[in-house]
Amino acid sequence: MADIRLEGVAHSYDGGRTWALRPTTWTWRSGRAYALLGPSGCGKTTLLNIISGLLTPTEGRVLFDGRDVTGVPTAGRDIAQVFQFPVLYEEMSVYDNLAFPLRNRRRPKQEIDRRVREVSRLLGLDPVLGRRSRRLDPGRQQIVCLGRGLVRHEVAAVLLDEPLTVVDPALKWTLRSKLKEIHRDTGHTLIYVTHDQTEALTFADEVVVVNEGAIVQAGEPAELFLSPAHEFVGHFIGSPGMNMLPAEIAGGVVRVAGADAGAALPDTAAQAALADGEKLPPGPVRIGVRPEFVELGAAPGVPARVSGVDRMGAYDLVHALVGEHPVVARTEAGTAYEPGAAVCLRFPPERAFLFRDQVRCGSLGPLTGKGAA
Amino acid sequence: MTRPDPRRRANRAWLLVLPVVVSVAFTAVIPLMTVVNFSVQDVFSPTDRVFVGLDWFYEAVRRPENREAFVRTLLFSAQVLLVEIPLGVAIAVAMPRRGVWVSVALVLVALPLLIPWNVVGTIWQIFARPDIGLGGWTVANLLGVDYNYTLDSTDAWITILVMDVWHWTPLVALLAYAGLRSIPQPYFQAAQIDGASAWATFRHIQLPRLRGVLTIAILLRFMDSFMIYTEPFVVTGGGPGNATTFLSILLSKMAVGQFDVGPAGAFSLIYFLVVQILCYVFFTALTRSGR
Numbered sequence: 049m050a051d052i053r054l055e056g057v058a059h060s061y062d063g064g065r066t067w068a069l070r071p072t073t074w075t076w077r078s079g080r081a082y083a084l085l086g087p088s089g090c091g092k093t094t095l096l097n098i099i100s101g102l103l104t105p106t107e108g109r110v111l112f113d114g115r116d117v118t119g120v121p122t123a124g125r126d127i128a129q130v131f132q133f134p135v136l137y138e139e140m141s142v143y144d145n146l147a148f149p150l151r152n153r154r155r156p157k158q159e160i161d162r163r164v165r166e167v168s169r170l171l172g173l174d175p176v177l178g179r180r181s182r183r184l185d186p187g188r189q190q191i192v193c194l195g196r197g198l199v200r201h202e203v204a205a206v207l208l209d210e211p212l213t214v215v216d217p218a219l220k221w222t223l224r225s226k227l228k229e230i231h232r233d234t235g236h237t238l239i240y241v242t243h244d245q246t247e248a249l250t251f252a253d254e255v256v257v258v259n260e261g262a263i264v265q266a267g268e269p270a271e272l273f274l275s276p277a278h279e280f281v282g283h284f285i286g287s288p289g290m291n292m293l294p295a296e297i298a299g300g301v302v303r304v305a306g307a308d309a310g311a312a313l314p315d316t317a318a319q320a321a322l323a324d325g326e327k328l329p330p331g332p333v334r335i336g337v338r339p340e341f342v343e344l345g346a347a348p349g350v351p352a353r354v355s356g357v358d359r360m361g362a363y364d365l366v367h368a369l370v371g372e373h374p375v376v377a378r379t380e381a382g383t384a385y386e387p388g389a390a391v392c393l394r395f396p397p398e399r400a401f402l403f404r405d406q407v408r409c410g411s412l413g414p415l416t417g418k419g420a421a
Numbered sequence: 422m423t424r425p426d427p428r429r430r431a432n433r434a435w436l437l438v439l440p441v442v443v444s445v446a447f448t449a450v451i452p453l454m455t456v457v458n459f460s461v462q463d464v465f466s467p468t469d470r471v472f473v474g475l476d477w478f479y480e481a482v483r484r485p486e487n488r489e490a491f492v493r494t495l496l497f498s499a500q501v502l503l504v505e506i507p508l509g510v511a512i513a514v515a516m517p518r519r520g521v522w523v524s525v526a527l528v529l530v531a532l533p534l535l536i537p538w539n540v541v542g543t544i545w546q547i548f549a550r551p552d553i554g555l556g557g558w559t560v561a562n563l564l565g566v567d568y569n570y571t572l573d574s575t576d577a578w579i580t581i582l583v584m585d586v587w588h589w590t591p592l593v594a595l596l597a598y599a600g601l602r603s604i605p606q607p608y609f610q611a612a613q614i615d616g617a618s619a620w621a622t623f624r625h626i627q628l629p630r631l632r633g634v635l636t637i638a639i640l641l642r643f644m645d646s647f648m649i650y651t652e653p654f655v656v657t658g659g660g661p662g663n664a665t666t667f668l669s670i671l672l673s674k675m676a677v678g679q680f681d682v683g684p685a686g687a688f689s690l691i692y693f694l695v696v697q698i699l700c701y702v703f704f705t706a707l708t709r710s711g712r
Contacts, residue, residue, distance in 0.1 A: 102610050123616040131607040137625045148625070152616040196615060 050113035050204045052076040052099060052237070057108030059094050064106070068094045070261045071107065076205065081231050081238040083252035085245060087284070091261040092241045096207050099239070100127040112204055128197020128236075129207040133214050134189030138182040142173055145181050146195050153200075167195045170233065171226075186214045187223055194227075198234065205237040212247065224251055245285050249273075257281050273338075274399070279406040282336045288365065291342065291375045292403070293335045297328055302335065302402065302412060305371045307350045309335060309395055311413035312402060328410050333402045335412060339365065341399035342377035344385065349392030354385045368393065460686030477687035486663075486671065487688065491695075494647055494668045497582070501646040502639060504586050509593025509638065510631065514623065516598055527598075530591045542655025545584045549656070570657065574664030577657050581665050584652055589645065593638045600634035601627055636707040640700055647696055668692055 052075070059069040069091040076082060076099075084092050097103040098110060101122035109118045117125055137145050146167055150160040168174050171191050176184060181192055190211050197206050208227075212220045228251065231238050242248050248255050249269040256266040257280070264278040276282040276290065283289030295304045302309045312328045343349075344366060352368040352375060364383045368375050368391060375393060385391065400412035460477055464470045481487055516526045536544070548554045551561035551569050561568045570580040604627065612622045650669035653659065659666035659674075672692065676685035 097610075100610075100614065102613065122610070122613040127614065129610070129614050131611065133605075133607070135605075135607045135611040137629075139629045140625065148617070149615040152618065152621060193611075196611075 050237075051078050052205060053111040053114075054095075054098070055109045055111065057095075057098055057105045057110060059091075059098060059103060060106045067261050069098070069105070072263055073108075074256070074263060074266075076237055076239060078237055079235045081228070081251060081253045082240065083248035083255045084239055084241045084258060085243070085248040085255050085284070086258035087243055090258050092243075092258050093209055094261075095258065096129070096209055096239065096241055099205070100129050100207055101125045102129075126200060126202050126204045127207060128194070128200070128203050128205070130190060130193045130197065130209065130211045132210045134186055134193055136181040136189055136192060138180070140181060141178055142168075142181050142184070142192055143177045145192050146173075146199050149196055149200055163199050163201065167199045170198070170230065171195050185216075187216065187219045190215060190223070191226070194230070198230070198236070203236060205239060208238065208240045210242055211240075212242075220247075227251065245287075249285070257284065259284070276336065276401065277408050279334070279336060279403050282338075282401075282403075286338055286340075288339055288376050290336045290338050293337070293370060293373055293375060295333050295335045295402075297330045297333055297402075299330070300328075301415070302333065304335065304350045305352075307348075308415055309350055309412060310397060310400065310415055312410055313413040314410040315408060328402070331404075333404050333409065335395060335400055336403050336408075337395045337400040337412075339376040339378040341396055342375060343394040343396065344368075344377050344379065344391050345394065347392045349394040352391050352393050354387055354389045354391055356387050357383065357385060456686045456689060458686075459682045460690055461683075463683050473683065475687075477684045478691065480684060481688040481691055487668075489663065490666055490668050490671045493663075493666070494649075497578075497649070497667060498643055498646040500582055501585055501589070502642055504582070505590045505593050505642055506635065506639060508586065509590045510597045510628075510635070512590065512594040513597035513601055514627065516594070518602070527595075530594050530598075532591070533588050534591050534595075536588070538651035539655055541584065541588050542652040545580065545587075545652070546656045549580045549584075572661060574661055577661055577664050581649075581653050581656060584656065585646060585649065588652070589642060593642065596634045596638045597631055600631045604630050632707065636704065639703055639707065643703060644696060644700060647699070 054072055054074050056071045056073055057069065058067055058071040060067050072095070084095065086092050094103065098105045101110075101117070101120060101124075104118065109116055111117065112125070137148060140148070143164060146164045147160050150163060155163075168177055171194065173188075173191065173195060176188065181189060184192065194206070194208075194211075197203060212223060215223055224247065227238070227240075230236075240248070240251055242251075249272075253268070254266060255269055255272055257264050257272065257278075259278075259280045265272060265276065265281045267275075272281055272285050276285070279290075279292060283292070293304055295302050295309060297303075297312045300312055302312050312333070314328045350370055352370045354366060355369050355374070356367040358365040358367070359381070361381065363381055364379050366377045366379055366383060366385050368377065370393065377393070379385075395412055397412055397414050401408050402410040402412065461472060461474060462470045463473045463476075512530065516530070517523050533541075545556075549557040549570050551557040557568060557570070560566050567573075568576050570576040608626045608630075609622065612626055617625065648669050649667055650673065653665045653667060654670055657665045659670045669692075672685060672688055675681050675688065
């Protein structure tokens with residue numbers, strides 16, 4: 049087991065015209081369960097293949113516990129990888145599949161047998177050990193693939209590239225819990241690639257969100273939900289995603305559609321960069337607030353008009369328009385709002401954020417008396 | 422509005438099938454039945470014929486000439502398969518996967534397949550001649566082998582075999598190449614991660630996934646080689662002696678040369694059945710072992 053560090057790693061498939069992965073520096077700490085979350089084509093798999101050595105990055109270095117492995121081929125890296133669909137040696141039995149990586153490394157027979165049986169017990173494969181691997185259901189096949197990785201006990205990390213794509217939805221939950229269990233029992237570093245936020249949030253200690261070839265935010269599931277650092281995290285995580293409402297900062301107050309929404313409080317990071325140290329510079333911003341935190345009611349607030357209500361059973365989604373911009377609010381089931389009704393929206397402090405150029409620059413604070421119009 | 426009776430609509434399907442029925446009847450069923458008709462009669466002239474039952478079938482099986490040709494053809498097919506299948510797969514594995522060389526390799530490999538059978542025969546008839554042919558001359562004079570396919574039966578046999586390998590291994594190679602190309606990349610990546618050697622990768626990933634195309638390749642090569650006619654006819658004419666008289670050459674001598682349509686009919690029906698049965702055996706064996 050090892051810390052896996054990427055230093056300025058970038059990759060281009062076409063000689064530098066476009067970058068599948070932009071320069072990234074990041075450390076995967078030993079023994080943690082990570083989820084790598086992002087839409088299709090965002091560079092997740094590229095990142096994964098660079099860690100496993102299937103790809104050599106165009107730029108940058110890959111370090112395992114400080115040892116530079118950038119040029120080391122896959123077989124020398126002690127990485128296990130599970131692919132989107134089960135990759136098995138189909139004509140072999142489950143036992144032979146599990147033994148294959150060790151046989152290739154010419155380990156003694158007794159050791160191979162001991163390791164195979166340990167892993168098979170851990171993964172619950174004992175009853176099918178003698179079966180031909182292609183006869184198993186896809187879920188079991190993926191477990192066998194995982195086992196082929198775990199059988200080498202020096203494995204530094206287990207990489208899973210959307211491993212549950214082919215698995216029956218009903219089984220996904222079981223397999224995910226199984227994975228967490230295995231993670232707890234073995235303590236391997238797990239990196240789980242997915243485009244499914246539920247999968248990512250329920251699985252990982254830490255979720256790394258990737259978009260357009262760059263890591264946009266990493267953190268615990270709650271952190272990503274409550275405090276997104278990037279507009280992309282706001283609308284990619286959450287269902288429905290975060291509302292984004294164009295606004296204007298003027299004199300330290302955020303104004304939307306002619307009404308004051310709140311004070312503009314700079315983030316600490318942004319604050320340090322500011323010359324006067326106190327205020328965000330005036331100009332356009334976007335307010336990001338999750339539907340869960342939008343409050344509906346009478347004035348004061350941002351005036352809006354209800355355009356529709358989705359009754360979801362457990363809750364309702366009220367769609368409103370501020371000027372021409374849609375905002376969704378999640379309310380309790382059985383809300384009385386009807387399309388066409390006028391309503392005021394309030395965005396609670398600490399739950400509403402300000403974004404400039406997609407990056408968070410501040411948050412919405414309570415209005416002090418002087419800013420109110 | 423009345424809806425058309427569904428049974429009448431179903432009958433209309435016959436109309437659509439009819440062209441196929443007619444063309445199959447003309448090209449396959451009626452000629453085959455004519456052969457069946459010949460095989461049970463002794464035909465002296467178009468108006469003078471005698472029903473002889475299964476006599477021609479007994480004779481076809483008993484005649485030593487036929488038996489020898491049968492064994493010869495079977496041996497030839499076995500050798501063709503033993504050489505062409507492994508060689509074709511080896512060529513496919515060695516062919517480049519990407520880059521400009523892909524098309525170059527494909528064209529080079531496909532070239533022999535584009536040459537008509539009798540031209541192949543003519544090319545080799547000259548190419549293998551020890552006096553003026555490049556191949557034959559090289560073997561006879563540069564390598565110092567006593568080689569002359571017109572005089573020596575072994576030399577003739579080897580010449581025909583090498584010619585078939587040259588002509589048809591590309592088919593196996595192309596089929597295998599297509600099969601190899603269809604293996605998804607993750608299989609090779611998994612093999613890399615598992616530390617598999619090139620041989621282990623071939624044995625456990627490529628070969629199992631070639632089963633389908635190799636089944637087709639084996640069936641095609643078996644049928645073709647078992648029915649080989651044009652090339653040996655052009656190169657050796659079945660000789661020296663009977664060394665390269667394969668079943669089809671013998672059959673055409675009988676049917677067209679001597680106009681023994683009765684024995685030839687019986688003989689070709691047996692021939693036809695043997696091909697069918699052997700193909701069935703191959704196919705079953707290959708698909709069974711995959712399960």
